[in-house]
Amino acid sequence: MISPFPLLGKAPPPVIQPLKNGLADECAALHATAFRYSWGEHEFERLISASNAFGDAALDPRKKALLGFILSRVAADEAEVLTVVVASAHRRRGIGRQLVASHIARLRNVHVKTLFLEVGETNTAARKLYGDLGFVEVGRRKNYYRTEQPAEQIAALVLRRDIDPTQRRGWDA
Numbered sequence: 701m702i703s704p705f706p707l708l709g710k711a712p713p714p715v716i717q718p719l720k721n722g723l724a725d726e727c728a729a730l731h732a733t734a735f736r737y738s739w740g741e742h743e744f745e746r747l748i749s750a751s752n753a754f755g756d757a758a759l760d761p762r763k764k765a766l767l768g769f770i771l772s773r774v775a776a777d778e779a780e781v782l783t784v785v786v787a788s789a790h791r792r793r794g795i796g797r798q799l800v801a802s803h804i805a806r807l808r809n810v811h812v813k814t815l816f817l818e819v820g821e822t823n824t825a826a827r828k829l830y831g832d833l834g835f836v837e838v839g840r841r842k843n844y845y846r847t848e849q850p851a852e853q854i855a856a857l858v859l860r861r862d863i864d865p866t867q868r869r870g871w872d873a
């Protein structure tokens with residue numbers, strides 16, 4: 701039977717907008733849920749307000765709560781993703797893909813031609829997401845990350861995404 705209330709209980713799509721300093725505390729809290737070495741609120745304030753920083757936030761349109769964010773640092777025509785995270789309760793809804801794609805489009809507008817990032821070799825979710833969005837592996841840093849349980853040293857893969865200034869694809873235009 702078709703539900704008479706098809707949208708009831710279904711989360712509305714997030715709003716993607718530039719990351720503002722007022723969200724530094726929420727960024728720190730969210731970051732701490734995903735990374736062993738997390739950055740505090742003041743660190744995020746410093747990063748977000750830096751003149752060469754570009755961030756995008758995914759917000760719940762109803763509560764304005766932070767669902768995810770991405771933050772990069774730009775130098776000349778290159779940029780490096782410093783971090784990207786989506787709240788665990790909201791993963792696999794396409795938010796990560798939307799954040800990274802919107803971010804690429806915004807970096808293109810400020811004339812960034814190449815975007816780099818590092819990802820743990822065992823981070824299947826992130827590697828799949830980046831691969832889908834056109835990132836390619838260009839390097840490998842052995843024993844770069846350390847995990848606790850089990851205690852392991854994991855390689856970081858260096859990924860690169862060329863940003864063609866003339867290109868306008870559906871997912872990153």
Ligand SMILES: CC(C)(COP(=O)(O)OP(=O)(O)OC[C@H]1O[C@@H](n2cnc3c(N)ncnc32)[C@H](O)[C@@H]1OP(=O)(O)O)[C@@H](O)C(=O)NCCC(=O)NCCS
Nearest residue numbers: 734784785786791792793794795796797819825826828829
């Ligand atoms: C990586 C991360 C940002 C992905 O966010 P997300 O909102 O769940 O990603 P999306 O829903 O947009 O997924 C996009 C694609 O990525 C891949 N993907 C995402 N999660 C996956 C998982 N758990 N397993 C396998 N593939 C996965 C899939 O290809 C997915 O597309 P599909 O759902 O159509 O199959 C999120 O898992 C996260 O915050 N992880 C912890 C922090 C982290 O590792 N950040 C990256 C550091 S480099």
